[in-house]
Amino acid sequence: MATRADFVQVEPYAYEIAKTYRADMRVSARLYADEAILESASHDRSLEQLINTATLPGVVRYTLAMPDIHQGYGPPIGAVIPIDPRNGGVISPGATGYDINCGVRLLKSVLHAEEVRPFLGELVNALYANVPSGMGPGGEMHLSDEEMDAVLLEGARWVVRRHLGTLDDLEHIEEGGTLPDARAGAVSEAAKKRGSTQLGTLGSGNHFVEVGRIETIYHEEAARTFGLFPGQLVVWIHSGSRGLGHQVCTDYLRRYQGVITRFGIVLPDRELICAPFHSPEGQDYFAAMSAAANFAWANRQMLAERIRRTFATILAGKVSSHELRLLYDVAHNIVKRESYQIEGTLQELLIHRKGATRAFGPGQQAIPPVYRAIGQPVLVPGDMGRASYVLVGAQGAMEKTFGSACHGAGRAMSRHAALKEISGEVLQERLRWQGIFVRGSARGLAEETPEAYKDVDEMVEVVHQSGIALKVARTVPMGVIKG
Amino acid sequence: MSSEERRENPYELLSHTADLAMRVYGRDLPELFVNAARAMFDVMTVSPEKGTVERHLLLDAGDTEALLVDWLNELNFLHETEEETYTQFVLDEFTPTHLSARVSGGPTVEKTLVIKAATYHELRIVPTDAGVEATIVFDI
Numbered sequence: 349m350a351t352r353a354d355f356v357q358v359e360p361y362a363y364e365i366a367k368t369y370r371a372d373m374r375v376s377a378r379l380y381a382d383e384a385i386l387e388s389a390s391h392d393r394s395l396e397q398l399i400n401t402a403t404l405p406g407v408v409r410y411t412l413a414m415p416d417i418h419q420g421y422g423p424p425i426g427a428v429i430p431i432d433p434r435n436g437g438v439i440s441p442g443a444t445g446y447d448i449n450c451g452v453r454l455l456k457s458v459l460h461a462e463e464v465r466p467f468l469g470e471l472v473n474a475l476y477a478n479v480p481s482g483m484g485p486g487g488e489m490h491l492s493d494e495e496m497d498a499v500l501l502e503g504a505r506w507v508v509r510r511h512l513g514t515l516d517d518l519e520h521i522e523e524g525g526t527l528p529d530a531r532a533g534a535v536s537e538a539a540k541k542r543g544s545t546q547l548g549t550l551g552s553g554n555h556f557v558e559v560g561r562i563e564t565i566y567h568e569e570a571a572r573t574f575g576l577f578p579g580q581l582v583v584w585i586h587s588g589s590r591g592l593g594h595q596v597c598t599d600y601l602r603r604y605q606g607v608i609t610r611f612g613i614v615l616p617d618r619e620l621i622c623a624p625f626h627s628p629e630g631q632d633y634f635a636a637m638s639a640a641a642n643f644a645w646a647n648r649q650m651l652a653e654r655i656r657r658t659f660a661t662i663l664a665g666k667v668s669s670h671e672l673r674l675l676y677d678v679a680h681n682i683v684k685r686e687s688y689q690i691e692g693t694l695q696e697l698l699i700h701r702k703g704a705t706r707a708f709g710p711g712q713q714a715i716p717p718v719y720r721a722i723g724q725p726v727l728v729p730g731d732m733g734r735a736s737y738v739l740v741g742a743q744g745a746m747e748k749t750f751g752s753a754c755h756g757a758g759r760a761m762s763r764h765a766a767l768k769e770i771s772g773e774v775l776q777e778r779l780r781w782q783g784i785f786v787r788g789s790a791r792g793l794a795e796e797t798p799e800a801y802k803d804v805d806e807m808v809e810v811v812h813q814s815g816i817a818l819k820v821a822r823t824v825p826m827g828v829i830k831g
Numbered sequence: 832m833s834s835e836e837r838r839e840n841p842y843e844l845l846s847h848t849a850d851l852a853m854r855v856y857g858r859d860l861p862e863l864f865v866n867a868a869r870a871m872f873d874v875m876t877v878s879p880e881k882g883t884v885e886r887h888l889l890l891d892a893g894d895t896e897a898l899l900v901d902w903l904n905e906l907n908f909l910h911e912t913e914e915e916t917y918t919q920f921v922l923d924e925f926t927p928t929h930l931s932a933r934v935s936g937g938p939t940v941e942k943t944l945v946i947k948a949a950t951y952h953e954l955r956i957v958p959t960d961a962g963v964e965a966t967i968v969f970d971i
Binding site: 419597759763 | 847850
């Protein structure tokens with residue numbers, strides 16, 4: 349197993365293992381971290397999983413992981429895998445993960461959070477009642493076949509066309525909330541069935557809605573551009589493509605098992621299974637993955653609307669405004685076509701992000717015009733007891749990390765261990781005395797106890813110091829609902 | 832784990848930071864498949880009191896590991912979409928790459944965990960002195 353000694357420090361906050369470490373590596377593997385994070389990652393399979401991603405056909409320059417690296421299946425969580433799709437370069441469903449376009453969006457209020465504190469309990473209870481969450485089958489909406497196909501093609505735009513949201517929302521979503529390569533026919537009937545009642549539902553696990561307050565502003569200019577100010581009320585949403593995405597990944601992993609030998613691809617881990625991008629199998633997965641990503645953007649749009657309506661119901665007449673505007677919405681499990689300089693030539697690559705956020709720096713055309721001069725908002729949620737961050741993408745990301753930054757704090761403790769550590773009821777009381785009002789299933793809360801996560805401050809510091817994305821604002825939780 | 836303990840506890844949970852890993856035992860492959868299904872439902876549901884529904888599954892795969900993943904994912908799909916929990920698993924036909932099964936159970940009473948999928952990650956089925964064992968990682 350790879351150890352600290354196998355890694356060479358290449359930047360103050362980056363360590364690399366050479367491609368000579370293992371015969372099957374095509375490129376080196378890099379980790380953005382400090383000494384403590386690197387040491388911690390060497391205790392489980394995370395580094396080995398990162399090294400495995402360097403064996404994928406077509407991988408260029410280096411494969412990398414963010415400081416919130418932790419053990420997953422296939423790649424580690426926190427991985428960014430750049431692949432040149434020409435000459436047999438692959439697309440990998442396993443390297444993208446089951447929760448396709450799991451992601452985060454941040455809504456901002458014009459209110460100071462303290463104006464809402466007197467109504468916080470009522471607000472969080474209403475959010476828990478109005479936002480379908482947890483392990484149940486889904487929400488009250490049942491998509492017809494035609495509606496499902498339209499959602500898969502149009503993503504968040506489909507939801508806004510039904511007057512659930514605004515054009516302003518669409519302008520503030522990565523890709524406008526719609527990937528154009530989606531094809532509904534590439535998604536199985538099983539996947540559509542699994543997702544048919546789940547649009548507008550949060551799910552369980554680490555998904556959440558958090559009402560928070562901006563505690564600190566670090567970057568005045570970016571904060572002004574993003575419309576953020578100290579004390580401001582904000583709402584975080586973390587969810588993905590639900591059962592539909594899980595089934596798309598399952599379907600293509602199954603289909604690819606039968607074809608991988610035909611392409612002569614040998615892998616160190618079967619979960620990294622892949623197919624050449626320019627093969628029928630590769631194109632079908634890309635179309636299905638894009639469709640699932642669209643479903644996820646539609647889902648977060650619906651969730652945002654449920655939250656807005658709840659704010660209106662609880663706060664109308666009590667505060668000066670209950671409006672919530674979208675700051676941004678980012679994906680963190682996805683494959684994107686993006687262009688980067690490779691050996692002096694601009695080359696379109698397939699960027700696989702598995703637990704990593706796009707973090708485009710200033711000037712990129714893909715960023716909404718209002719943010720283009722400064723860089724895109726990068727949303728990094730932490731845990732429900734400590735903090736989360738808004739960062740701004742920087743030039744360093746374009747040069748060093750294929751336009752990517754960390755996506756969260758990263759787990760430090762298994763769910764099983766967390767359940768042994770604390771009960772949901774005790775955690776709920778403890779957080780109440782910290783001024784954080786939490787609702788969720790007892791088990792779901794215990795599994796997500798703040799101690800189960802690494803300290804997001806440390807992850808963000810690495811990204812900030814590396815010039816990948818810069819700190820703009822730190823938010824602290826006031827109320828959280830968990831699935 | 833002794834063979835006596837394996838009969839008592841056909842699976843054990845392994846440490847995994849973000850997801851769920853388990854080792855499942857069986858005297859032979861069919862028993863392993865049944866025990867893996869039981870283990871999966873054990874961690875994600877509370878068993879209904881009596882069986883009222885029966886489903887049929889017919890699966891083919893390229894190898895036994897892929898068949899095990901397909902088996903678990905198909906059961907999870909039915910569990911999620913039909914809102915049913917299965918407690919009885921009968922394999923009418925079984926070869927290392929093919930199975931025909933009848934599973935029975937009832938409407939899901941209580942769910943304790945959502946499993947997104949059984950993965951191929953480091954999936955191994957190995958012979959042991961007491962039969963066979965498999966290590967399975969689930970995305971949760």
